[in-house]
Amino acid sequence: MNEPVLHIRGLAVHLGGREVLSSVDFDLRAGELVGLIGPNGAGKTTLLRTALGLLPPHEGTVTVHGRTARQAQGSVGYVPQRHEFAWDFPISVAKAVATGRTHLTGLLGRRTARDRAAVDDAITRVGMDDLRSRPVGELSGGQRQRVLVARALALRPRVLLLDEPFTGIDAPTQELLSRLLTDLRDEGVAVLMTTHDLAAATTLCSRLCLLNRTVVADGEPAALADTDIWLRTFGLDRAEQLLRSLGVTR
Amino acid sequence: MTAVLDALAAPWEYDFWRRALLVALLSGLVCGVVGGHVVLRGMAFIGDAVAHAVFPGIAVAFVLGTNLVVGGAVAGVLTALLIAVVAQNRRLKEDSVIGIFFAAAFGLGIVILSAAPGYGGSLESFLFGSILGISDGDVVSVAVIGAILLLATALLNGRLVAASLDREQARAVGLPVFWLDIALYVMVTLAIVISLQAVGNVLVLALLVTPAAAARLLTDRLGVMMLLAPAIGAGGSVLGLYLSYAFDLAAGGLIVLTLTGVFVLCWLFAPRHGLLTRPRGRGPAAASRVQVEVSS
Numbered sequence: 068m069n070e071p072v073l074h075i076r077g078l079a080v081h082l083g084g085r086e087v088l089s090s091v092d093f094d095l096r097a098g099e100l101v102g103l104i105g106p107n108g109a110g111k112t113t114l115l116r117t118a119l120g121l122l123p124p125h126e127g128t129v130t131v132h133g134r135t136a137r138q139a140q141g142s143v144g145y146v147p148q149r150h151e152f153a154w155d156f157p158i159s160v161a162k163a164v165a166t167g168r169t170h171l172t173g174l175l176g177r178r179t180a181r182d183r184a185a186v187d188d189a190i191t192r193v194g195m196d197d198l199r200s201r202p203v204g205e206l207s208g209g210q211r212q213r214v215l216v217a218r219a220l221a222l223r224p225r226v227l228l229l230d231e232p233f234t235g236i237d238a239p240t241q242e243l244l245s246r247l248l249t250d251l252r253d254e255g256v257a258v259l260m261t262t263h264d265l266a267a268a269t270t271l272c273s274r275l276c277l278l279n280r281t282v283v284a285d286g287e288p289a290a291l292a293d294t295d296i297w298l299r300t301f302g303l304d305r306a307e308q309l310l311r312s313l314g315v316t317r
Numbered sequence: 318m319t320a321v322l323d324a325l326a327a328p329w330e331y332d333f334w335r336r337a338l339l340v341a342l343l344s345g346l347v348c349g350v351v352g353g354h355v356v357l358r359g360m361a362f363i364g365d366a367v368a369h370a371v372f373p374g375i376a377v378a379f380v381l382g383t384n385l386v387v388g389g390a391v392a393g394v395l396t397a398l399l400i401a402v403v404a405q406n407r408r409l410k411e412d413s414v415i416g417i418f419f420a421a422a423f424g425l426g427i428v429i430l431s432a433a434p435g436y437g438g439s440l441e442s443f444l445f446g447s448i449l450g451i452s453d454g455d456v457v458s459v460a461v462i463g464a465i466l467l468l469a470t471a472l473l474n475g476r477l478v479a480a481s482l483d484r485e486q487a488r489a490v491g492l493p494v495f496w497l498d499i500a501l502y503v504m505v506t507l508a509i510v511i512s513l514q515a516v517g518n519v520l521v522l523a524l525l526v527t528p529a530a531a532a533r534l535l536t537d538r539l540g541v542m543m544l545l546a547p548a549i550g551a552g553g554s555v556l557g558l559y560l561s562y563a564f565d566l567a568a569g570g571l572i573v574l575t576l577t578g579v580f581v582l583c584w585l586f587a588p589r590h591g592l593l594t595r596p597r598g599r600g601p602a603a604a605s606r607v608q609v610e611v612s613s
Binding site for chain 1: 357472473475476478479481482483484485486487488489490491492533536537538539542
């Protein structure tokens with residue numbers, strides 16, 4: 068198997084003096100599409116933010132392409148939750164997508180042919196060609212999600228991290244994004260997404276990582292049929308209904 | 318026609334009016350550009366804080382007899398840095414920190430000035446502006462600092478936009494968001510300092526916020542807004558000054574009222590989004606939301 072592009076060993080992260088993650092071991096390889104699953108407060112977003120170099124590890128190591136997360140900043144694609152973005156900003160779809168490459172352009176902000184090609188390509192991939200000059204404030208929830216994905220793709224990243232890309236979007240958008248993520252995986256991009264949509268995660272992802280303060284289980288969806296794993300991850304008394312909805316048990 | 322031209326040219330006969338018109342033009346221009354970022358970031362309150370914070374610096378410079386622009390800039394930047402650093406403490410919201418520091422700075426300024434001889438008259442010119450009392454040296458300071466600010470905004474525009482649009486993503490790709498904040502605070506401080514003589518400490522916020530807010534109402538395009546804001550700022554300031562000349566009324570107040578008039582016109586007649594021009598069928602909620610913005 069190829070070398071992991073995101074390599075996490077013995078990771079502990081503290082937020083405000085409280086331990087949010089401890090002893091996390093996790094690998095993400097090129098051509099993988101991994102779902103990060105867990106209840107609210109399990110540390111999913113914290114794990115992504117640590118991998119992006121936004122939070123310092125308290126213990127352990129995080130490397131991206133063999134460099135520390137901070138050194139790798141600017142090469143990792145990131146799709147944050149939709150509320151992080153100022154949707155009332157007077158900016159068009161194309162310009163918003165282009166801000167994904169701002170840190171690569173010179174101070175005067177002149178875009179090269181390569182920048183423009185990357186932006187155009189990203190907009191095409193999320194199916195927004197006909198909306199490229201529309202102000203972002205006039206977009207629907209699903210269209211907004213596609214803008215955020217395109218902004219991350221404008222970097223042409225080898226690693227793509229998405230925080231709840233399927234929350235609050237309609238079925239057609241979910242289908243479009245699912246196909247896009249599968250394509251990216253097939254092109255050799257390493258994709259990691261957090262989600263609460265367990266049904267989508269089990270069908271879409273090649274691997275699931277169940278997280279609750281630490282990695283509870285990590286493997287192919289079919290290998291996670293053990294009820295006990297899901298009980299421990301979500302702290303539930305009975306998991307039958309949850310698992311039936313996933314088709315793990317009958 | 319000639320009468321109109323004569324009336325327009327009349328103030329240019331006097332040196333002090335020429336200086337006043339130049340400073341009004343430059344202040345409106347620079348505050349429009351910097352104010353565009355202030356309005357988009359939603360940091361009008363910081364502008365207010367910095368406006369008050371420059372006051373003790375100007376008071377100290379006045380007492381020591383040194384350059385007022387330099388004194389105000391130093392005090393404003395120091396306060397902006399203090400706010401940025403103290404606001405890193407997550408237990409306090411930024412607006413509380415701002416509230417504490419700008420009142421403190423203003424209090425300090427008043428105490429310093431009250432210790433200086435002849436303080437009544439100078440206090441009034443700080444508070445309400447003294448655009449007709451501007452020296453040649455002041456005009457040069459305003460022009461040089463204004464040019465530096467325009468250059469800085471041109472260079473940093475893309476990065477400032479990225480940081481305002483989505484802080485989380487900007488930090489994730491490694492943009493120096495904290496330093497961009499500091500740069501913006503410093504730019505706001507300098508824009509305010511060079512505009513103090515035109516409209517005074519109390520009203521300078523209007524020069525920063527009103528043209529940019531009016532421009533925002535007119536367009537959904539960032540580039541257009543960044544051109545309209547300085548155009549409205551410069552045009553409104555010069556028009557206000559002319560009105561002051563024609564009716565012999567307070568210049569600072571008229572400049573601000575002219576800009577406010579432009580804003581109200583934009584609010585009523587802006588294409589697509591104006592109160593009287595937007596398509597029917599939008600609920601009253603949208604209208605009342607705009608009204609709240611006007612009254613605050």
